[in-house]
Amino acid sequence: QVQLQESGPGLVKPSETLSLTCTVSGGSIRSYYWSWIRQFPGKGLEWIGYIYYSGSTNYNPSLKSRVTISVDTSNNQFSLNLRSVTAADTAVYYCASDPTLGGRGLFFDYWGQGTLVTVSS
Amino acid sequence: DIQMTQSPSSLSASVGDRVTITCRASQSISSYLNWYQHKPGRAPKLLIYTASNLHSGVPSRFSGSGSGTDFTLTISSLQPEDFATYYCQESYSIPHLTFGGGTKVEIK
Numbered sequence: 001q002v003q004l005q006e007s008g009p010g011l012v013k014p015s016e017t018l019s020l021t022c023t024v025s026g027g028s029i030r031s032y033y034w035s036w037i038r039q040f041p042g043k044g045l046e047w048i049g050y051i052y053y054s055g056s057t058n059y060n061p062s063l064k065s066r067v068t069i070s071v072d073t074s075n076n077q078f079s080l081n082l083r084s085v086t087a088a089d090t091a092v093y094y095c096a097s098d099p100t101l102g103g104r105g106l107f108f109d110y111w112g113q114g115t116l117v118t119v120s121s
Numbered sequence: 122d123i124q125m126t127q128s129p130s131s132l133s134a135s136v137g138d139r140v141t142i143t144c145r146a147s148q149s150i151s152s153y154l155n156w157y158q159h160k161p162g163r164a165p166k167l168l169i170y171t172a173s174n175l176h177s178g179v180p181s182r183f184s185g186s187g188s189g190t191d192f193t194l195t196i197s198s199l200q201p202e203d204f205a206t207y208y209c210q211e212s213y214s215i216p217h218l219t220f221g222g223g224t225k226v227e228i229k
Contacts, residue, residue, distance in 0.1 A: 004164075045208060045220035058216045094165070105171060106212045107155040111164040 002027040004095045004112035012089075012119050018082040022095030022112060029053050029076045033102040036069060036080045038091040039114070046091075050102055051078055058102060085119045092116050123147050123214050127207075127221035133229040140196040142224045144209035149189045153213040156185055156194045159223075160205045168207075169194065196226075204228055 008020035022034065036048040049059035051069040059067050063082070071078045082089060093115055096108035124147040134140050144154065152172040159165040167176045169185035172192060182197040196203055209221040 043206070043223055045210075045223075047216075047218045047220070049216070060216055060218070096165075102215070104213055104215055105153050106215065106218070107167060107170040107210070108157075108165075109167050109170075109176065111166075113162070113164045 002032070002097050002110045004097065004110060006093060006095050006112045006115040008115060008117070010116055010118060012085055012117060013121050014086055014119055015084055018080070018085050018089060018093075018117055018119070020080045020093055020095075020115065020117070022078050022080075024076045024078070024097075027097075029071065029073055029078065031099075033098040033100070033106070034069075034071070034078045035096045035098055035108060037094045037096055037108070037111075039094065040091045048080065048082075050098060050106075052102065056102075087119050090117065090119045122217045123150060123211055123219055125209055125211055125219050125221040127209055127224050129224060130222065131225040131227060133227045134199050135229045136199055136201055138199045138229075140199050140203075140226060142194045142207055142209075142226075144187075144192045144194070144221050146190045146192075146211055146213075150211045150213035152188045153211055154185075154187065154192045155210045155212065156183075157208045157210065158203075158205045159208060165208070199226070 003025045030053040033050045035050040066083045068081045096111040100106045126145045156169040157165045173185045206223045206225045
């Protein structure tokens with residue numbers, strides 16, 4: 001069974017870049033599509049985007065101008081960079097796996113436990 | 122964007138109760154609807170994918186149904202470990218994928 005673990009700073013200053021990494025164990029990063037999802041303090045969930053091991057990506061249009069997701073196949077990791085953050089980006093950030101190859105019908109079969117990122121000066 | 126409306130937003134139920142949660146899409150999403158269970162501080166868990174398919178390892182008391190715009194998640198006999206928040210998620214409108222607002226199931 002795939003296991004995912006998020007890591008990165010818990011506090012980011014406004015206007016800076018939020019950077020998180022997800023480490024995949026129990027499976028190959030070449031086997032799935034890999035997503036980032038966030039949950040706001042009011043509990044709403046928002047999909048950020050996904051990446052395939054080839055480097056192919058797809059982003060939520062509402063975040064596309066500020067987001068980059070990258071993959072490191074040698075370390076079985078993928079990463080999220082979110083630029084120009086504001087307090088509205090404060091959330092718990094999850095990484096998750098998608099076994100459906102990222103098309104219509106995709107779902108997330110395994111998730112990390114999440115990491116809280118607070119945007120504050 | 123497609124809007125996903127879950128109801129109720131919360132409910133109180135007893136162990137052994139039959140529980141039904143509804144998710145309504147603002148337009149037809151065929152059967153591209155998934156359900157998750159989330160407990161505080163834990164990783165969310167996939168329960169049902171593509172409206173009615175039980176994910177591996179999920180107890181058979183969970184079931185999903187529906188197509189088009191109206192979907193339901195049913196727990197046939199609520200167990201103590203089922204007290205959690207449940208979310209629906211549509212995957213018809215990639216990359217505009219959206220989640221429902223959640224239904225919190227509490228102990229009566």
